[in-house]
Amino acid sequence: MGNDNSHPFTGPVCPVPLQRYPQILLAHGSGGKLTDQLIRELIAPVFSNPALDPLHDGALVDAGGVRLAFSTDSYVINPIFFPGGDIGRLAVFGTVNDLAMCAARPAWLSAGFIVEEGFPMEDLARVVRSMNEAALQAGVAIVTGDTKVVERGKGDKIYINTAGIGLVPGGRKVSPAAVRPGDAVLINGAIGLHGVAVMSFREGLRFSSQVESDCAPLNTLVEDIYSVSPNVRMLRDPTRGGLASALNEIAREAKRGILLDEHAIPVTEEVRAACELLGLDPLYVANEGKCLVFVSPGDADAVLSAMRKNPAGKGSAIIGTVTETHPGRVTMKTLVGGDRIVDMMSGEQLPRIC
Amino acid sequence: MGNDNSHPFTGPVCPVPLQRYPQILLAHGSGGKLTDQLIRELIAPVFSNPALDPLHDGALVDAGGVRLAFSTDSYVINPIFFPGGDIGRLAVFGTVNDLAMCAARPAWLSAGFIVEEGFPMEDLARVVRSMNEAALQAGVAIVTGDTKVVERGKGDKIYINTAGIGLVPGGRKVSPAAVRPGDAVLINGAIGLHGVAVMSFREGLRFSSQVESDCAPLNTLVEDIYSVSPNVRMLRDPTRGGLASALNEIAREAKRGILLDEHAIPVTEEVRAACELLGLDPLYVANEGKCLVFVSPGDADAVLSAMRKNPAGKGSAIIGTVTETHPGRVTMKTLVGGDRIVDMMSGEQLPRIC
Numbered sequence: 001m002g003n004d005n006s007h008p009f010t011g012p013v014c015p016v017p018l019q020r021y022p023q024i025l026l027a028h029g030s031g032g033k034l035t036d037q038l039i040r041e042l043i044a045p046v047f048s049n050p051a052l053d054p055l056h057d058g059a060l061v062d063a064g065g066v067r068l069a070f071s072t073d074s075y076v077i078n079p080i081f082f083p084g085g086d087i088g089r090l091a092v093f094g095t096v097n098d099l100a101m102c103a104a105r106p107a108w109l110s111a112g113f114i115v116e117e118g119f120p121m122e123d124l125a126r127v128v129r130s131m132n133e134a135a136l137q138a139g140v141a142i143v144t145g146d147t148k149v150v151e152r153g154k155g156d157k158i159y160i161n162t163a164g165i166g167l168v169p170g171g172r173k174v175s176p177a178a179v180r181p182g183d184a185v186l187i188n189g190a191i192g193l194h195g196v197a198v199m200s201f202r203e204g205l206r207f208s209s210q211v212e213s214d215c216a217p218l219n220t221l222v223e224d225i226y227s228v229s230p231n232v233r234m235l236r237d238p239t240r241g242g243l244a245s246a247l248n249e250i251a252r253e254a255k256r257g258i259l260l261d262e263h264a265i266p267v268t269e270e271v272r273a274a275c276e277l278l279g280l281d282p283l284y285v286a287n288e289g290k291c292l293v294f295v296s297p298g299d300a301d302a303v304l305s306a307m308r309k310n311p312a313g314k315g316s317a318i319i320g321t322v323t324e325t326h327p328g329r330v331t332m333k334t335l336v337g338g339d340r341i342v343d344m345m346s347g348e349q350l351p352r353i354c
Numbered sequence: 355m356g357n358d359n360s361h362p363f364t365g366p367v368c369p370v371p372l373q374r375y376p377q378i379l380l381a382h383g384s385g386g387k388l389t390d391q392l393i394r395e396l397i398a399p400v401f402s403n404p405a406l407d408p409l410h411d412g413a414l415v416d417a418g419g420v421r422l423a424f425s426t427d428s429y430v431i432n433p434i435f436f437p438g439g440d441i442g443r444l445a446v447f448g449t450v451n452d453l454a455m456c457a458a459r460p461a462w463l464s465a466g467f468i469v470e471e472g473f474p475m476e477d478l479a480r481v482v483r484s485m486n487e488a489a490l491q492a493g494v495a496i497v498t499g500d501t502k503v504v505e506r507g508k509g510d511k512i513y514i515n516t517a518g519i520g521l522v523p524g525g526r527k528v529s530p531a532a533v534r535p536g537d538a539v540l541i542n543g544a545i546g547l548h549g550v551a552v553m554s555f556r557e558g559l560r561f562s563s564q565v566e567s568d569c570a571p572l573n574t575l576v577e578d579i580y581s582v583s584p585n586v587r588m589l590r591d592p593t594r595g596g597l598a599s600a601l602n603e604i605a606r607e608a609k610r611g612i613l614l615d616e617h618a619i620p621v622t623e624e625v626r627a628a629c630e631l632l633g634l635d636p637l638y639v640a641n642e643g644k645c646l647v648f649v650s651p652g653d654a655d656a657v658l659s660a661m662r663k664n665p666a667g668k669g670s671a672i673i674g675t676v677t678e679t680h681p682g683r684v685t686m687k688t689l690v691g692g693d694r695i696v697d698m699m700s701g702e703q704l705p706r707i708c
Contacts, residue, residue: 024473029503038501042479046486051462051497059497061462063521064420072464072517073500076508108405108415110426112515114468119378125396132400143405143413146427146515147392149383150706154430154510161466161500163426163517167417352504 018042029352031240031286032345036249054175054253057098057236060168067170069104071095072163078352080127080157083197084212087160088127090288090354092134092142093217094239095164100219101235101291103174103226104166106138111145111162116155127158138217140164171230176253178233183322184300185258186293188221188307189214189315190266191243195285195350196274205277211270216289221310228306231296238292240354241345242284246292247320247330248344257326260342262334264319284345286353294322372396383706385594385640386699390603408529408607411452411590414522421524423458425449426517432706434481434511437551438566441514442481444642444708446488446496447571448593449518454573455589455645457528457580458520460492465499465516470509481512492571494518525584530607532587537676538654539612540647542575542661543568543669544620545597549639549704550628559631565624570643575664582660585650592646594708595699596638600646601674601684602698611680614696616688618673638699640707648676 018041027034044055051059058071073094080087092109099106111131115124135142193214200211218237225232234254238246243265251258267282275282289312295303300318307313320332330342372395381388398409405413412425427448434441446463453460465485469478489496547568554565572591579586588608592600597619605612621636629636643666649657654672661667674686684696 018475022475024469024471024475024478024503026471026503026505029469029501035501039499042475043482043499043501046479046482047465047489047496047499049495049497051495052499059462059464061497061519063417063422063461063519066418066420068417068422068519070462070464070519071498072466072515074466074468074502074515076468076502076504107417108413108424110413110424110517111401112426112428112466112517114428114430114513115378115383117378117380121372121376121378121396124378125400128397128400135401141403141405142401143403143415144425145393145397145401145406147383147389147397148428148430148513148706149378149380150430150510150513151380153507156504156508159468159502159504159513161426161428161515161517163464163466163515165415165417165422165424165519352502 026351030345032245036344057101060102067168069099069102069166069168071098072161073098074159074161075354076159076352077198077354078156079202082201082213083210085215086127086130087158088130089134089215091160091162092131092138093215093288094354095162096138096140097218097237099164099166100222101237102166102168103172103222103235104168106140106164106166106219108143109135109140109162109164111142111160113147114155114159115147115149116157117149117152119157138219172226174232174234176234176250179250179254179256179294179322180233181256181322181324182297183233183294184297184318185320185322186304186307186316186318188291188313190268190271191287191290192267192271192275192282192285194288195353196271198353199278199350200274209270211274214287214289216312218289218291218312221291221307221312224306224310225293225303228302229295229299231299232293234294236292238287238290240286242286244283244330244342245345251330252328255327257323258320258330259323260320260330260332262332264317266315266317283342286350288354380705384699386599390698411455414456421522423453423456423520423522425452426515427452428513428515429708430513430706431552431708432510433556436555436567437564439569440481440484441512442484443488443569445514445516446485446492447569447642448708449516450492450494451572451591453518453520454576455591456520456522457526457576457589458522460494460518460520460573463489463494463496463516463518465496465514467501468509468513469501469503470511471503471506473511492573526580528586528588530588530604533604533608533610533648533676534587535610535676535678536651537587537648538651538672539674539676540658540661540670540672542645542667544622544625545641545644546621546625546629546636546639548642549707550625552707553632553704554628563624565628568641568643570666572643572645572666575645575661575666578660578664579647579657582656583649583653585653586647588648590646592641592644594640596640598637598684598696599699605684606682609681611677612674612684613677614674614684614686616686618671620669620671637696640704642708
């Protein structure tokens with residue numbers, strides 16, 4: 001085992017060199033293998049600096065003795081209004097959550113709008129109001145912004161970028177390098193809701209009970225976790241690319257294995273049914289209100305019960321454990337008793353899901 | 355005079371209510387009257403908070419005793435490569451400059467890419483390298499980012515958002531409210547270069563000598579200004595909407611008049627000729643490396659000579675003065691000896707200029 005590269009379990013590798021793609025494909029935005037490759041081979045090496053290089057959800061910087069987290073995301077979701085949310089809520093909670101995953105307390109957001117000519121003023125007003133409600137809910141202020149307009153057919157209704165600043169309390173440090181064998185892996189509820197809500201709405205599918213996006217802020221959940229444990233190793237929100245891609249990234253960076261228990265992973269009946277119909281695997285479907293938590297084994301139960309008391313964590317569960325074996329790999333004990341390798345997402349499963 | 359609304363000199367008012375526009379027009383992104391109206395009537399009142407309400411180039415926030423400036427801009431310029439720059443340089447310098455205009459020292463930037471499917475990988479690499487060179491030149495680090503891909507025909511090659519954080523040294527405070535009658539108004543060089551460079555390139559116009567964008571970082575210029583004067587009242591980079599729109603915004607906020615001397619405003623022969631050909635007024639044409647400086651009259655000469663020593667300020671000039679009369683209005687002593695009211699830009703002069 002160990003680091004023998006001939007062994008099939010020695011970590012995901014990018015399957016084809018970037019040069020094989022002379023043009024950007026939709027899959028480069030999917031959050032899976034090609035996104036990862038694009039960032040690691042074309043973008044990150046050029047910008048390389050100590051704050052960027054870890055490629056976390058946000059960067060940590062020191063502003064005259066004050067530790068800040070800084071993060072950004074652009075939102076291009078289609079449709080802009082969907083069951084359980086809209087592009088405005090998503091843009092606020094998405095950046096709030098990226099900051100929370102840095103163990104920061106999100107404080108200030110920027111909002112940059114790229115609006116297509118002809119976009120209804122009423123819809124813009126609705127999105128703006130929704131962003132404000134989301135900011136109030138998450139306890140952050142939108143303090144600066146920008147608006148650009150592009151011609152018809154050079155955009156799609158509205159794209160929103162948010163960037164955010166959070167304050168990182170002393171003593172908190174999450175990073176894949178902090179993950180140790182035996183650590184418990186927790187999640188705060190059922191997976192796949194956001195992706196299924198958007199995809200089924202987009203495809204015009206109707207189920208007996210409509211699936212709603214889990215779009216929600218995670219910052220109070222993170223505070224509740226820290227209130228019972230100083231031994232949080234790593235936090236990550238499994239958005240584009242789903243649970244599987246997020247865990248693969250962590251396993252690779254941590255140079256540890258992650259063993260999941262399929263039984264323990266919360267999936268609703270509705271999501272399971274919709275995924276079967278849409279040909280999707282819930283492990284790869286985007287979430288917008290889910291948080292993966294790595295904690296020391298001794299604190300796992302306390303963290304689980306703290307999470308369950310938070311409105312965003314009622315469905316929390318311990319879903320896996322960190323192993324010394326299979327470094328860089330995610331494996332899963334399946335319902336039928338076998339072991340399955342869970343790879344990073346390939347190709348474009350769900351375009352413009354966020 | 356005073357605040358009598360019947361008087362023609364009592365500040366620009368939005369000519370038509372927002373409700374008259376049921377849809378977003380290109381002019382809503384022009385940086386002129388409609389952009390101003392959209393932000394003031396639809397966006398800012400909803401997000402209202404003390405850091406946002408001044409509607410400066412960036413927000414000032416207090417992070418545990420450290421004063422930060424925070425700013426964002428999205429760049430949708432067409433074409434993405436133009437004489438004197440490209441969208442990457444523009445995206446870096448634009449946000450660096452917005453921070454510098456808050457009297458901050460720019461430190462960290464985020465980069466959010468929205469790429470159209472089919473965009474050449476080589477062009478993406480070129481833009482990314484250009485951003486890195488610009489960041490090195492300006493002395494900032496790009497520390498966090500995001501990449502999204504949209505389908506062909508739902509974007510236009512590449513749009514880039516940058517947000518930035520700067521540190522504001524103690525004692526510095528710029529704001530329109532600080533502007534006083536008698537203050538000198540300075541600019542660091544010739545106006546209209548960016549807009550003319552992009553427009554003539556876009557229209558396929560060729561002049562005897564090609565006009566290049568003035569796209570440049572302004573942070574060392576601001577440091578040089580502060581090194582000779584603590585009495586800086588206001589800084590603003592006149593980008594979209596040009597010199598005229600920026601000065602109108604300041605005059606309105608300051609509730610003061612601004613009297614310009616047309617003789618003193620630096621305009622190159624090439625820009626003048628191109629503007630005549632294109633039917634543009636240089637006062638309304640976008641700049642990307644220009645800075646308006648308001649200082650106490652006693653410090654004006656020292657600031658002027660400090661600015662002229664900076665590579666970004668060789669063409670600096672005192673172009674006007676702040677008046678008690680005509681509050682909210684910009685007027686100009688013209689070359690032919692008359693007085694002209696210089697209003698904020700109306701309509702869409704130069705779409706997607708930044």
